[in-house]
Amino acid sequence: MKRLAMIGVAGLLALPVQAEDFTGRGWLLVCGEEGCFVNAAGTNLWVPADGSAAEASLRELEPLSAVEVSGDLSDIGDSSATLALRDVVLIDTPDEGNLREIQGRWRPLGEATPFHIEILGxxxxxxxxxxxxxxxxxxxxxxxxxxxxxxxxxxxxxxxGGDPEAIACWQIEYLDDRTLVLRDFMGDQGAVEFERLLD
Structure with a gap:
């Protein structure tokens, strides 16, 4: 089968700019002692620990919770920035369950080579x-x-770090704990069935 067309990885360069107002929907990824990572509006956001009520509310949520965050952006790069958090709201969306379920490693069914996809966050x-x-x-x-x-x-x-025009799009056609079927909506691969690789 054809490989899923993607562009190689490049480093993310943060370019310091004046802080700007931001509101976006996305996902809480993980929190640690120094802060949390959130992905919202297609940007990976670093939310530093500041002891605020908004940050405390963010920390109470489970990883991969759907959220809307607002605040001031700084250190803006190609796909990353720092967010001084003002507010966080929990969002109700069916995509949250699908995101949780597709975490892990998946191999195209019948693939003879050691190719697989790995989804983390x-x-x-x-x-x-x-x-x-x-x-x-x-x-x-x-x-x-x-x-x-x-x-x-x-x-x-x-x-x-790739060509912003080279964007693939897949529909989750079927998903359970062992099987994932994705349909290609930007290319010609049609439906591709994957099996979960277990550790």
Whole structure:
């Protein structure tokens, strides 16, 4: 089968700019002692620990919770920034359950080579054994980046450091704990069935 077309990884360069107002929907990824990582509006956000009520509310949520965050952005790079958090609101969306369920490693059914995809948070990596071939940011929602609404959850893939025009879009056609079927809405691969790789 054809490989899922992606662009290689490049480093993220943060360019200091004046702080700007921000509101966006996305996902709480993880929290640690020094702060939390949130992905919202297609941007990876670092939310430093500041002892505020908003930050405390964020920390109470489970990883991969759907949220809307607002605050002031700084250190803005190609796909990353720092967010001084003002407010966080929990969002009700069916995409949250799908995002949780697709976490892990998936191999195309019948694939003879050691190729698989690995999904961690909102990062989609294409792997050959332990070598990362490419990496992209997933944006989940009802529509592809092109505006096409395939029905159900659509996954738009934005290559890190790649051509912003080279965006793939997949619809989750079927999903359970062992099987994932994705339908290609930006290319010609049609439906691709994956099986979960267990540790």
């Amino acid at each position: 909102v990062d989609w990596s294409e792997m050959s054994m332990e070598e990362e071939l490419s990496r992209a940011m997933m944006v989940l929602g009802p529509a592809c980046a092109s505006g096409v609404e395939p029905g159900g959850t659509a996954i738009s893939l934005y290559p890190y």
